[in-house]
Amino acid sequence: MKKYNLFLVVFLLSFTLLGFNVNSASAQTSGSGGGGGSSSLPAGCASTQGYSPITGVKCDTIVLEYLPEGCTSTFGYSPTTGIKCDNGIYTSLPVGCTSTVGYSPVTGERCDSLTFPPGCNSNQGYSITTGRPCNNGAIFPPGCASNTGFSSTTGQSCGSNSNPTITVLSPNGGEQIKKGDTYRIKWESKDVSQVYIKLRKGNGTYQGNEREISRPIYNQGYFDWKVPTTIPDGNDYGIALVQEGGNRFDISDSHFTITTSSTQPSINLQVNGSDFPSAVEYGSVIEASWGSTGIDISKTECKMGGHYVPTIDGWLWNDQTNQKPNGVVKLYARHATLGYISPLSLTITCFDGIKNYYDNVSITVKQPTT
Numbered sequence: 001m002k003k004y005n006l007f008l009v010v011f012l013l014s015f016t017l018l019g020f021n022v023n024s025a026s027a028q029t030s031g032s033g034g035g036g037g038s039s040s041l042p043a044g045c046a047s048t049q050g051y052s053p054i055t056g057v058k059c060d061t062i063v064l065e066y067l068p069e070g071c072t073s074t075f076g077y078s079p080t081t082g083i084k085c086d087n088g089i090y091t092s093l094p095v096g097c098t099s100t101v102g103y104s105p106v107t108g109e110r111c112d113s114l115t116f117p118p119g120c121n122s123n124q125g126y127s128i129t130t131g132r133p134c135n136n137g138a139i140f141p142p143g144c145a146s147n148t149g150f151s152s153t154t155g156q157s158c159g160s161n162s163n164p165t166i167t168v169l170s171p172n173g174g175e176q177i178k179k180g181d182t183y184r185i186k187w188e189s190k191d192v193s194q195v196y197i198k199l200r201k202g203n204g205t206y207q208g209n210e211r212e213i214s215r216p217i218y219n220q221g222y223f224d225w226k227v228p229t230t231i232p233d234g235n236d237y238g239i240a241l242v243q244e245g246g247n248r249f250d251i252s253d254s255h256f257t258i259t260t261s262s263t264q265p266s267i268n269l270q271v272n273g274s275d276f277p278s279a280v281e282y283g284s285v286i287e288a289s290w291g292s293t294g295i296d297i298s299k300t301e302c303k304m305g306g307h308y309v310p311t312i313d314g315w316l317w318n319d320q321t322n323q324k325p326n327g328v329v330k331l332y333a334r335h336a337t338l339g340y341i342s343p344l345s346l347t348i349t350c351f352d353g354i355k356n357y358y359d360n361v362s363i364t365v366k367q368p369t370t
Contacts, residue, residue, distance in 0.1 A: 164243060166192055170184075180227060185224075188221065189221070194217065195242060199213050199237065201234065201237055202236050208231065227258065234258060235295075267357040269348045269360065297326070300351065301322050301323065301324075302348055303348070309346065310336045317329070325350045340365065342367070343363055344362070346361050
């Protein structure tokens with residue numbers, strides 16, 4: 001009978017130890033397939049024995065860390081959400097979520113929203129409002145510990161039902177930004193605690209690797225952007241400023257330009273090869289030419305203005321519209337209806353879809369002799 005009791009004790013002890021190891025192994029492998037978790041020891045613990053000298057928690061506590069939905073590692077982008085796979089490590093899931101996939105059935109927020117306990121902005125140290133360790137998981141949905149401060153999951157004020165707002169200030173359209181420079185992005189907002197910034201091109205998100213200007217950051221009203229040198233030149237860029245964990249966003253009102261050169265876009269009109277041509281004989285043939293710098297020729301149209309000066313092919317200078325930002329026209333040095341006028345004025349205005357570029361030339365005409 002004693003041998004039987006001894007065998008039973010040994011069996012139960014072995015089963016208990018084996019069960020603990022199985023649970024630990026299960027926690028360690030749950031990250032496969034994307035949006036799952038992997039286990040780690042509490043901060044300060046080298047093994048599962050004893051207590052952490054940093055946090056005081058038992059070292060056999062399993063701490064789960066979750067990757068963003070669709071990711072199996074911290075490299076690249078999620079095939080399901082498009083966010084970067086190193087876009088945060090999730091030490092606790094939103095209320096109602098059992099993984100980072102989908103939405104919470106309790107709060108309706110995304111299950112891959114980054115959530116920390118009240119009073120914590122990371123999983124390190126202790127909460128400044130509750131004193132609890134920040135790696136114990138969030139317990140107050142949806143990100144508020146009281147009626148003060150802001151929600152860590154929605155960005156809304158915990159003390160009101162105010163409507164969060166975001167407004168892009170710059171770049172908001174028409175700016176000239178040089179690649180390699182540091183450009184300060186600015187915005188105004190209300191009741192928003194965190195934001196992230198995306199690069200746009202045309203009418204949607206830029207599809208290159210540089211589309212992520214910033215990961216979620218605390219809202220300071222500005223962000224210093226080191227403009228990548230790998231972005232193609234173009235005049236149809238914009239930004240999208242998005243509330244992290246919420247549904248508020250704003251985009252640039254119109255397009256801005258990203259270019260390799262610091263030279264400002266311009267159009268240049270000349271007569272007889274000069275910005276300040278010499279006086280010409282009345283009725284003589286003159287040559288007007290124009291060209292552009294830093295302007296996207298494929299998207300730019302020009303029109304002529306000034307005096308009604310006849311061209312040698314029977315048209316008028318003012319008749320010319322939908323012209324490219326480079327060309328040559330030969331004219332007679334006289335007014336089409338008034339005859340002698342001095343000086344004659346020629347202008348050109350080009351529009352590239354964002355702004356107008358303008359230049360003009362005055363031509364002194366010698367008075368005809370009778």
